[in-house]
Amino acid sequence: DAKTTQPPSMDCAEGRAANLPCNHSTISGNEYVYWYRQIHSQGPQYIIHGLKNNETNEMASLIITEDRKSSTLILPHATLRDTAVYYCIVPNAGGTSYGKLTFGQGTILTVHP
């Protein structure tokens, strides 16, 4: 997997947007950026993924820079339940590596009232 770098922790006020950055300067042209999160004592949860275009779903938006060397996950209106560890992952493309994800340390997002 391409190496990713995330800040170890971030804070956000409830109701505000949470912007979580990720650097992946060694990403290859056909590698996607995936985001997962893990709420304490629960299994990881898929959030969103993208290749080069910005993506949005019911959970979040993903903004990928034009050179694809970094991205930002945006939770538009953070709630207390969004407090979790957020993982930015760039898996190897293709072959038998599907589902074989490398979880780094992630960013601990704390949403406070």
Add this chain to the structure above:
Amino acid sequence: NAGVMQNPRHLVRRRGQEARLRCSPMKGHSHVYWYRQLPEEGLKFMVYLQKENIIDESGMPKERFSAEFPKEGPSILRIQQVVRGDSAAYFCASSPLDNSGNTIYFGEGSWLTVV
């Protein structure tokens, strides 16, 4: 996370006993993955299985650990002669037959404590 069922949620074993963790994938999913999370550490890939086949077991410890995903029934992660260092959360994930990416769906995990 809804849909991937793991049991038991919590399991206590004495050193030397066997632990069996079960995982039923989401309906329609035929790919199963097992991950382990040691205390205060990140999630680590262990094994990737399809029905009756082990596709990638590069993350499995070489001894005492085995996994299967039979034609019928759940996937089983088996740990023989458990030691204290096996105490961890074990997560199962699944993805559909036509999966061509890395969107996988995790269960709630099985917490193994070895005493």
